[in-house]
Amino acid sequence: MSEAFRRRHRGDAPVLDVRHLSKRFGNQLVLDDVGLEVLPGEVHGLLGQNGSGKSTLIKILAGFHDPEPGAELVMYGEAARLPMPAGGARALGIAFVHQHLALIPSLTVVENLRLNDLATQNRVAINWRREAEKARATFARFDLAIDPRARIQDLPQVERALVAIVRAFEEVKDATAGGRGLLILDEPTPFLPKAGVEQLFLLVKSIAADGAGVIFVSHDIDEIREITDRATILRDGKLAGTVVSKDVDHDGFIELIVGRKVSLFQSAKPDLTARPVAARVASLSGPMVEDVGFAVHEGEIVGLTGLIGSGADRVPSLLYAAQRARAGTFSVGGTTLDLATILPEHAMAAGIAFLPADRLGAAGVGSLSITDNISLPVLSDFMGAFGLSWPRLTERARSLGRDYEVRPNRPELNLSALSGGNAQKVLLAKWLQTEPTLLMLDEPTQGVDVGARQTLFAALNGAASKGTAILVASTDAEQLAQICHRVLVFAGGRIVDILSGDAVTKDRITEACLKSTTLTALHPREEAA
Amino acid sequence: MSEATATPGAAPINWKRHAEAYALVFALVVLFCVFGALKPVAFLSWANISTMLGSQSVLVFLTLALIIPLTAGDFDLSIAATLTLGAMMVAVLNAQMGVPLPVAMVCAIGAGAVIGMVNAWFVLYFRIHSLIVTLGTGTFINGIVLWISGSSTISGIDPVLVTYVVVTRVFGIPLVFYYALTLAIVLWYVFGYTSLGRRLLFVGRGREVARLSGIRVDRVRFFCFIASGMISATTGILYVGTIGAADPNSGNTFLLPAFAAAFLGATAINPGRFNAFGSLIAVYFLVIGITGLSMLGIQTYVQNLFYGGALVTAVALSQLVRKREAQDFS
Amino acid sequence: MSEATATPGAAPINWKRHAEAYALVFALVVLFCVFGALKPVAFLSWANISTMLGSQSVLVFLTLALIIPLTAGDFDLSIAATLTLGAMMVAVLNAQMGVPLPVAMVCAIGAGAVIGMVNAWFVLYFRIHSLIVTLGTGTFINGIVLWISGSSTISGIDPVLVTYVVVTRVFGIPLVFYYALTLAIVLWYVFGYTSLGRRLLFVGRGREVARLSGIRVDRVRFFCFIASGMISATTGILYVGTIGAADPNSGNTFLLPAFAAAFLGATAINPGRFNAFGSLIAVYFLVIGITGLSMLGIQTYVQNLFYGGALVTAVALSQLVRKREAQDFS
């Protein structure tokens, strides 16, 4: 246990003490008599596999879900109401960064920044000019240059996450000044590059140092071990235990989370550049990308990485024409595509598949069933004499669900009924079944738990060993190290480094990213000074 | 693997799902029985049943035209005006200008296609909300109808049309019902069993997902508008065939009933999705009530009360069966 | 830190933004000038201007009623029927049953509130799409209106109402215009400068997020339905005050114009959002055209052509200014 943590707050009433928390969705018990205690000044990890109930617990604290009767909530030693009344969380000094950020895309940054204020307070003379100035000043303190009048939907994912994080920090800072404060971060890091994560941790520590409690949800065990004092682990909705983070090693955490020993996936790293080229990109230019060229070989998994704004994450969407490129050519199989003019269907016809990062916005339709989603690219294979054969389609979806360990494997469910990680497995299965020449993925394991990741990695490796070339854009160095044969490091829209063979390790990738440019993000000026 | 998962065919019947899918059919049957009990001779006669089936086929047609763009996520408020234009074009061309019926019909359907294209152009090129575009084009088309008709009802259309729409009967039911049934079957098949239908659905539910899955979203929406325009114009032709004349206003009164039937139909057969047989059932559910009430000789305002009340009540009941899960059509 | 960031007020004027916000105002002025040139004496007279402002205030009112639920993400198709019911209740209670005017007005507005509650109950408790609920309740209310009025026009309302609606004038403009203006100002302020107004918008644009942020989404939607019901009923009272009588049908003809004005208005002043002054401008833009055409004695179908054409063209132009960015009201 951290010295500072023990010294400062022994004997204080916990910030949050919630007990006997249960939640049922339909006939599924998602939380089963769970308890959680957070002390002042403590950073408390909340861990568990996908679907284990972490976000549900948090949404109960936000008043979004009502818990089953019998739950108790004590804050600062005083009993608080459950179900949480509207606006109650804010009154108790709790600020959230929700897993899906809780931003409204069609509204402006300043409106989203003031969202919780406006939601709970009655104000009758809002001066939007002043609000915008205040927002600009706030961003300036974090060294961010986000236009308060821009709409959220026009911002890149990273900046969206930053808006949500800044909002929560500002709110909890106000609350902490009043002697109370609980900051809840539900998987804030997948959107951030390494440097951003470090800045975030600095901020979290400074908030905790002021006496606030912090709940931190992540699937990254190294992060958990680095930032948290204690951690509570959920397994299938039940409490699997609360541990002091420093006392448990990496594998120990994994075993606690998964409930059994897990061997981390690790592919061999042969040099495959001698193999035939599967896809070649030449002079690709577009938004945030300048004159990029590279080749991917058959069976090769190539990582694309870099810091915020490096442009690495743009490459797959430009190649697939999800976004329009300015110039460039792309040769796949026998065909050469002009990137300035192609459409997604041309890329698809050339044997390219693309899995975007925005799971329910761009990759799959939540209001349609798993079968519907999974079968979309392969409908022509299921045409019988009387049109589509639904029994065969369902059977295909079920067998893919089995192969990719989708839980629950019920193809008739709507995609939105699956947890994020399971939805990701479905969507990966959707594209891998087409046996593409080139598969491109953007943040394929964002929000996916450590156990499920190994399934996805094995699936990717399996596809690669059958000859599929794979491009993975990700800021997660560990995951790149686990699966990639080569990693291309981007900065300023250009490739600045290429790692291959034994150089593909988590540390080397991180180092290459940081070395590539100096970048500031989420850096409070007071801290820096 | 376990036997159970290996043989999904042996899964128990999902009663809840069936209750949900057939709640409206059940309501229809109950309503039918109630009126049958009140007016056994007249209401239960085959003459009455065939009359009900035949006389509302036009509304079935229009509703089917509507569910195509609705499925693809677009509103089309111009369907009723297009119906009227289609009817009026046939009347003006055939009755006033002496153009042979088949040519007049082709012109009318062509006009429907043009309207679809115009709608699609404004929606897709200018990226205007379909509601406002079709509200505008609908009003504009009304103007055109008033212009070409001189605001008056035009009769004197080639009786062949009427013969092939309502005069000729099979099992006592006018042909127009079989046309509507055929269109419903075609749409049911296309929506459910072709990849085209799947594409429509994905375009309606997730434009970006559809685009990234290689679907030409704009092209699909374009053809949906054209299809609804052409089917609406065809409905106009059938309307002329039913009435034997075309007037410049009455077609517009079908707009709200078509929306009502489309949304009510989306609670039946394939709940949560606009679907052809659901629409059919919805139209006839409402018709049975109106016909029954008029047979009982009850004041006509009661028919409005029934129409509005039954619509909301039927949907509310089907929502109860679904445990009040939110309706999501987009 | 830097001077530039410290003084955001010094930012250069955003011409594109202004062009977008005032395109419709500009179109209105152009249209006004065109008719002014064609009919200088009659059209440009203050008498004509005040007549235009006064006689269409009812539509302004109804459009303002509509944008409240639209902002919160719900359709309300029952507004026109509620208007008619409000008008008819005042007429029946006051003219036929001799109830004093204030009491009759309170009853009418109360009926509007009840309609709002019923709409809200079906939408929120049963989770039915607002379009279908209000389509149903609208039809139902039409039935009630036909019933209480015996389908006929009722006149003989206390002249005090008329006095305070159209007879009394300020600067030659009937009072009803100032009522509409006041409501527009109130809504402009509430939508723009209070947290209540923002909550409406949050609820309309992101239900889940609004709930996560502690907004009682259902309560907000509930009050929006009630507000639109009450304002619609009030519009009915003003309608009676404008023409001195209530008839069971003509109120329904305001439904599509109100939607047109709401959506057209969402392209002006605060583009991309339903807003009060945009709605006001939109109504008068359309009214100027229709009035000018009436004065010129041009065939009435041209009014439809103008109405539909101007609606689509105006929105298309504003979309061109916005570089054809997709309209998103949800």
Place this chain on the structure above:
Amino acid sequence: APDLEAAQAIVDEHSQIPTFEPPGEPFDAKACMADKKLFSVPTSSSIPFVDGIETSMEEVAEEIGFEFQQWKNQAQPTQWVQGMEFAINNGFDGIDLMAGIIPSSLGPQAAAAKAAGIQVFATHWADTTTPDDPAATHSFPIPYTRVGEIIGAWITVKTEGKANVLIIGSDDVPATTPYRKSVQATLDKLCDGGCSHTYVNVPVAEWATKIQTNVQGALIADPTINYIVPIYDSMSQFVLPALTITGKKGQVKIATFNGTPFVIDLVRQGEVEMDIGESLGWIARSTIDAEMRSLCGLDVPEDLYVPLLIFDKDNAETAGVPAGFNQGYGDEHVSGYRKLWGLE
């Protein structure tokens, strides 16, 4: 026993081309109208019949030589309000509310017009038995009760006093109630109890959605119905499909009123048995005549002289092929009024 003779007499009276009867003393219209302006607001310019009267009035006014303006509208009361105010603001001497606008449904505007010294006329709006509307300076009704008598007599004659009649009307039109009561009373009287009748009220806005289903329902529920009276002839287009679809075509006859051309066409084709017409040129002239008399301070007639003519299979062709609004009624009125107004 049914009084077939009386019935036949009524039918005969209205089967001949009408003759001109001067509604008052001759006067010099040109002189007295020289400085007067007349304004007309029709109930809806999209109704061809109404628009036809307006156009006809416009021509007559030009012939006489005074300013006449019509206010084109689409049946919206707010548009009528605008028209009234336009007339008040632009120095008109008389406002004509034409073909169904109830003056007291524009009470405030009518009062303002009168206060400004403008005469307000309600023309072709209600039945002669309807009390005058106090909001108007003069009401000029037309004889709807007479129309009812003609229809009642016709049916009595055709069925020899054994009819089962379905009457469809729209209570939201002011003339409906006296008119349909007159049909019912005539049937009761002339058939002497041998005729039965039922009445269905379908508001104008719901003609397209309700007439057909209601007629179908009634025909199936009561197979003895042998006559249908859509009291305005434009309703017939929704009645005919109901007959077709229930297989009653030919067995059930239609008798109606208005003389709308397409219905006269249907009479010629045998789909509708009879249609009582009113000549639009005649209406326009008698309206202008009455209004001029009022504006010139002369004695005004009680009602409009609108001759009613029965069109059936035998004379439908006289209305033209295809039929027109103003054909078949002779042209006595043209020269008759010209003489009356001192134009020749």
